[in-house]
Amino acid sequence: MVDIQLNERMFMKALVYTGTNDVTYRDEPTPEPLAGEAKILIESVGICGSDMHAYHGKDARRVPPLILGHEAAGVVVSGKLSGRQVVLNPLICCENCVDCRSGRSNLCANRKLIGMNYPGAFAEYVTIQEKNLIFIPEGMKSVHAALTEPVGTSLHAVDMAKRLLQIPVSEGRVLVIGGGSIGLLAALILRSYGCTEILLCETNPLRRESVLSTGCCEVFDPEHEPKTFENYFELVIDAVGTETTRHMAIRAVRPGGVFMHIGLQNSKGDCDFRKITLAEITIVGTYTYTQNDLQTSIELLHSGSLGDLSWIEERLLSNGAEAFSDLNSGRSASSKIILHPQV
Numbered sequence: 001m002v003d004i005q006l007n008e009r010m011f012m013k014a015l016v017y018t019g020t021n022d023v024t025y026r027d028e029p030t031p032e033p034l035a036g037e038a039k040i041l042i043e044s045v046g047i048c049g050s051d052m053h054a055y056h057g058k059d060a061r062r063v064p065p066l067i068l069g070h071e072a073a074g075v076v077v078s079g080k081l082s083g084r085q086v087v088l089n090p091l092i093c094c095e096n097c098v099d100c101r102s103g104r105s106n107l108c109a110n111r112k113l114i115g116m117n118y119p120g121a122f123a124e125y126v127t128i129q130e131k132n133l134i135f136i137p138e139g140m141k142s143v144h145a146a147l148t149e150p151v152g153t154s155l156h157a158v159d160m161a162k163r164l165l166q167i168p169v170s171e172g173r174v175l176v177i178g179g180g181s182i183g184l185l186a187a188l189i190l191r192s193y194g195c196t197e198i199l200l201c202e203t204n205p206l207r208r209e210s211v212l213s214t215g216c217c218e219v220f221d222p223e224h225e226p227k228t229f230e231n232y233f234e235l236v237i238d239a240v241g242t243e244t245t246r247h248m249a250i251r252a253v254r255p256g257g258v259f260m261h262i263g264l265q266n267s268k269g270d271c272d273f274r275k276i277t278l279a280e281i282t283i284v285g286t287y288t289y290t291q292n293d294l295q296t297s298i299e300l301l302h303s304g305s306l307g308d309l310s311w312i313e314e315r316l317l318s319n320g321a322e323a324f325s326d327l328n329s330g331r332s333a334s335s336k337i338i339l340h341p342q343v
Helices: 049-055 148-164 181-192 205-213 243-252 273-278 291-303 317-329
Strands: 011-019 022-029 037-046 071-076 085-088 125-129 133-135 173-177 197-201 218-220 233-238 253-261 282-285 313-316 337-340
Touching (some): 022 317, 037 085, 148 181, 148 253, 148 282, 173 181, 173 243, 233 243, 243 253, 313 317
Parallel strands (some): 173 197, 197 218, 313 337
Antiparallel strands (some): 037 071, 037 125, 037 337, 071 085, 085 133
8 A cells, every 4th residue: 555645736747649750748637537437646657569559650549649558557546445556457348248258358349448549658647447457466566567468468378379289388399579578578478387498589689688688588680590490389479460470470380380479560461371271270369368367467477487577678758759769769678668657
């Protein structure tokens, strides 16, 4: 429980997506909770690949001006939960459809998302339904807790792959394409599950060094592909999602293997359906997480099973425009930049 002293203000500081390759730190109206909602003082919020997709002007679902951000941790400052440190489940689902009732709320056709359909967490405050809050374990840093959402995405994918593989995941050879937070976290989760042969592909040399420093996997530049590569991996995880990475995944997966597709950079392009058919490749799309995935994720993070998380880079929200620019140009070595609204 955290004791927060607040000065009520009509306006707050927020980082607003205002147009292609443009985010602006400015005053925005301070949100107030509706019935069933909580007001959250944001302590830490991560920049997601989908935020970058919007920044590039390539996400029609995110229309400027919009406060982005959905990987958030903070303190409740309203209602019965006031003072509790929490992580946000940014997916707001109907709870009544067949998918919600069957435990697959991430597939809810009526789902909404903060930072897309509602103002997000690149701000001093955000409001969200109380049922979408997950309590942070005592003593856990908010900067680590803010990783819960991307861990949930990676965990959901890895656990689905575990169920589909014909061998224990700990005995499999794995290729992860992409060294952003989703790819790196997938590798860290696989390592925690006992998988020892993990190879990660990343184009950015700074990020390759950052990923390598975790010790969870080997890393390579796609320009210098390993000799043992084609038809070699029982599991391939594409955490990028382009035609190029899909071609790589199909070449790399061995007969009877699993190709797990997470990345959403673009949807166009062809693939080798002949190999998919003749080699009985299982291809699965995976989207976000459930509430249970997020609860498991914060416990994994808090337990230390995913390492010391020293690869995170922290910056102030007021410097958010520079952070977006650095990510855009490949100047950041980190797989995740966490922004802090509070000085």
